[in-house]
Amino acid sequence: MTARPITPKDAARLVEQGAVLVDIREPEECALVIAGARSAPLSTGARGVEAEPGRPVIFHCRSGARTRMNAGTLVGAVASDDIYLLEGGIDGWRAAGLPVQPGR
Incomplete structure (x- = not known):
């Protein structure tokens, strides 16, 4: 199983x-x-995220580089057959005009 890139709008x-x-x-x-x-911080192996079978999972970081470099770890962290990596991370999300909010 592999993770596929996905645009912020998609x-x-x-x-x-x-x-x-x-x-x-x-x-x-x-x-x-x-x-x-x-x-689900990468330092924990991105563990603890549960998704029902058939439910897509989209991983993101700041710029997209960390998700690409660690795609194998991320794929192994969830039980989903539909895994994506957000192109450009949260920076790409913002650049696409999509909303963000103050953090935790």
């Missing part, structure tokens, strides 16, 4: 349809977050 549509959005950044990096994103 990711937003999937999230509206029930996809699980997962932020792999460390807590101290989260000055801004995407509403509804679950926190």
Whole structure:
């Protein structure tokens, strides 16, 4: 199983349809977050995220580099066959005009 890249706009549509959005950044990096994103820091192996079978999972970091470099770990962290990596991370999300909010 592999993770596929997804644009911010396509990711937003999937999230509206029930996809699980997962932020792999460390807590101290989260000055801004995407509403509804679950926190699963990469330092913990991005563990603890549960998704029902068939429910897409979208991972994001700040710029997208960390999710790409650790795609194998992220794929192994969830029991889903539909896994995506947000292109550009939260920076790409913001650049696409999608909303963020103050972090945790």
